[in-house]
Amino acid sequence: MKRIVFILLLLLVVGCRQSQQEETGGTADLTIELLAPLQPTMDGSSEMSVRVTDAAGAPVNDASLSIKGDMTHAGMMPVLADASGGEDGLYTFPFAWTMTGDWIVTVRATLPDDTWAEQQFDLTVK
Amino acid sequence: MSTQLYRPTPRYDLLRTPFIGRLLRWRWGRLVGQLLFLCVALLMLYDGFTGPRLAPTNLATVLTWVHYRGFVMFALLLAGNLFCMNCPFTLPRTLARRISGRSQRRWPRWLRNKWTAVTILVIYFWLYEWLDLWASPWLTAWIIVAYFLASFILEVFFAESPFCKYVCPLGTFNFVSSTVSPLHITVRDQNTCRTCVGKECVNGNGDVLGCGTELFAPQMKSNLDCVLCLDCARACPYENVALAWRNPLAEVRRPDAWPRRWDVNVLVWVFAFISLSNAFGMVPPVYQLETWLAAVLHTRSEGIVLAVIFGVLNVLLPVGLSLGAAWVSRRLAGRREPLRVTLSRYTPALLPLTFAIWFAHYAGFHFLTSALAIVPVLQNFLLDVGIHVFGQPNWALGPVLPANWMDPLELVVLLVGVAASLDVLNGRSRAAADKFAAQLPWLLLLLLLAVAAMVVMYLPMEMRGTVFG
Numbered sequence: 001m002k003r004i005v006f007i008l009l010l011l012l013v014v015g016c017r018q019s020q021q022e023e024t025g026g027t028a029d030l031t032i033e034l035l036a037p038l039q040p041t042m043d044g045s046s047e048m049s050v051r052v053t054d055a056a057g058a059p060v061n062d063a064s065l066s067i068k069g070d071m072t073h074a075g076m077m078p079v080l081a082d083a084s085g086g087e088d089g090l091y092t093f094p095f096a097w098t099m100t101g102d103w104i105v106t107v108r109a110t111l112p113d114d115t116w117a118e119q120q121f122d123l124t125v126k
Numbered sequence: 127m128s129t130q131l132y133r134p135t136p137r138y139d140l141l142r143t144p145f146i147g148r149l150l151r152w153r154w155g156r157l158v159g160q161l162l163f164l165c166v167a168l169l170m171l172y173d174g175f176t177g178p179r180l181a182p183t184n185l186a187t188v189l190t191w192v193h194y195r196g197f198v199m200f201a202l203l204l205a206g207n208l209f210c211m212n213c214p215f216t217l218p219r220t221l222a223r224r225i226s227g228r229s230q231r232r233w234p235r236w237l238r239n240k241w242t243a244v245t246i247l248v249i250y251f252w253l254y255e256w257l258d259l260w261a262s263p264w265l266t267a268w269i270i271v272a273y274f275l276a277s278f279i280l281e282v283f284f285a286e287s288p289f290c291k292y293v294c295p296l297g298t299f300n301f302v303s304s305t306v307s308p309l310h311i312t313v314r315d316q317n318t319c320r321t322c323v324g325k326e327c328v329n330g331n332g333d334v335l336g337c338g339t340e341l342f343a344p345q346m347k348s349n350l351d352c353v354l355c356l357d358c359a360r361a362c363p364y365e366n367v368a369l370a371w372r373n374p375l376a377e378v379r380r381p382d383a384w385p386r387r388w389d390v391n392v393l394v395w396v397f398a399f400i401s402l403s404n405a406f407g408m409v410p411p412v413y414q415l416e417t418w419l420a421a422v423l424h425t426r427s428e429g430i431v432l433a434v435i436f437g438v439l440n441v442l443l444p445v446g447l448s449l450g451a452a453w454v455s456r457r458l459a460g461r462r463e464p465l466r467v468t469l470s471r472y473t474p475a476l477l478p479l480t481f482a483i484w485f486a487h488y489a490g491f492h493f494l495t496s497a498l499a500i501v502p503v504l505q506n507f508l509l510d511v512g513i514h515v516f517g518q519p520n521w522a523l524g525p526v527l528p529a530n531w532m533d534p535l536e537l538v539v540l541l542v543g544v545a546a547s548l549d550v551l552n553g554r555s556r557a558a559a560d561k562f563a564a565q566l567p568w569l570l571l572l573l574l575l576a577v578a579a580m581v582v583m584y585l586p587m588e589m590r591g592t593v594f595g
Contacts, residue, residue: 068521070180070183072182072258072260072261073181073191073260073261074181074184074187074190074191074192074260074261074496075182075188075191075192075492075496075524076496076524077495077499077522077525078521078522080522099587100410100586100588101588
């Protein structure tokens with residue numbers, strides 16, 4: 001009986017989990033594209049360019065972008081950046097890689113009405 | 127006629143300190159720590175299986191690959207084998223032991239050595255590289271499950287805690303490292319043990335199980351195989367068992383502390399070279415080597431390429447170099463003795479440097495540069511389960527010390543390790559009345575290892591897993 005109660009409690013707790021973090025998501029129908037760098041290098045450009053468009057393909061210039069670059073190893077410091085005020089949907093901002101290897105860059109675009117969209121990009125920094 | 131050596135009463139016995147001593151000797155003292163660690167393990171399992179798939183944002187990966195390793199290294203340096211003392215995997219094991227009672231079989235004689243531990247350690251670190259365990263919360267959670275299952279199953283069928291003593295790679299790591307730890311089990315009065323009939327420290331009494339790994343406290347010379355469970359202290363009717371402070375180099379200086387066995391010596395050498403190869407796996411030259419080897423072997427299988435690289439680094443090199451050094455050392459000493467004896471004489475000198483390499487890597491680089499990362503990860507976890515009171519995660523948190531302190535700090539740690547190893551080497555050589563020349567091959571090997579460790583630590587780190595996509 002105790003085991004059954006334990007398993008039920010465990011299932012209940014697991015069921016309470018709101019969501020797993022997905023590679024894409026959000027409440028706004030936006031498309032986020034990474035334009036540069038597509039093949040980043042440590043000694044290359046330290047800027048990143050992202051284009052944000054709406055469902056109709058029209059550029060979105062009033063989004064606030066928060067960018068987080070994670071390395072694959074647990075505990076490594078992420079690289080963080082923010083950007084706003086796009087031109088023709090294009091946002092360019094400083095982004096300095098701290099290490100070569102595999103990175104996962106997560107870009108979240110939040111609109112003035114607080115709806116948002118998120119996209120992840122897998123990159124290899126050489 | 128008694129051959130008992132005189133052993134003075136330990137001056138500093140942690141079990142006799144006012145509060146900690148009572149807690150440690152308390153019948154349920156270990157259980158408190160185990161339950162705490164069990165809660166953490168359950169949290170890690172939960173997040174590992176259901177949480178974010180990005181390793182730096184998941185409790186399973188961050189706690190395992192940053193905090194567990196950092197905690198273990200600091201605990202071993204400042205106290206002893208505290209993880210095995212509080213190991214949650216042995217909780218179901220204790221249950222299994224009580225279920226099976228005395229009907230358990232003995233662990234097969236041919237497996238009662240460290241060969242299994244060496245093999246598992248080598249395979250474990252190969253899997254770590256091949257499957258990118260540090261990058262997968264899901265696999266990390268499965269490893270935790272595997273520990274629980276293996277511990278339980280082995281304990282149901284066999285006596286003598288074979289999981290801890292012969293199988294568990296964490297235990298193996300902690301056993302070997304704890305030989306340079308300041309805490310050890312000993313007894314207050316050898317005469318009390320000599321006249322003791324029940325030998326409860328190893329046999330147990332009605333309330334407390336005796337030593338799980340079947341070590342006999344008055345004869346213990348080494349921390350090898352001691353999980354620091356303190357069941358011996360709880361079971362002793364005379365309160366004669368002590369958890370005493372010692373010079374951390376006392377054990378590796380002592381000529382008779384370790385058995386002169388091939389398996390024990392090979393374990394230490396393999397453990398030493400894994401400390402290097404594990405760090406080497408994180409720097410750019412390993413990728414150039416992987417690419418070159420893949421071309422030479424005409425394979426795209428990362429598993430095969432890594433098996434070759436780490437087979438050479440973790441098995442062939444330590445075995446070959448240690449045997450070579452032993453052979454040359456024996457010749458230079460002019461001795462006629464088995465190679466195993468020469469090897470056993472000098473192997474313990476490797477431990478301080480080996481521990482320093484592990485410490486610089488796990489505690490220095492990973493833990494001190496990332497310890498505070500647990501704060502945003504925990505905040506993120508709480509948000510995900512609907513608890514908002516702790517606010518949004520601040521992902522900028524991470525380092526405890528500035529990043530530019532790391533290189534000098536690691537260098538200092540490695541130099542202290544080299545100095546301690548040289549001191550032990552010289553001490554063991556003099557105790558055996560060996561010529562100075564007999565030390566030379568070991569000296570050369572120690573310096574080679576130290577230089578290799580410094581080079582690896584000073585190379586820029588690279589995130590792994592890029593060569594084969």
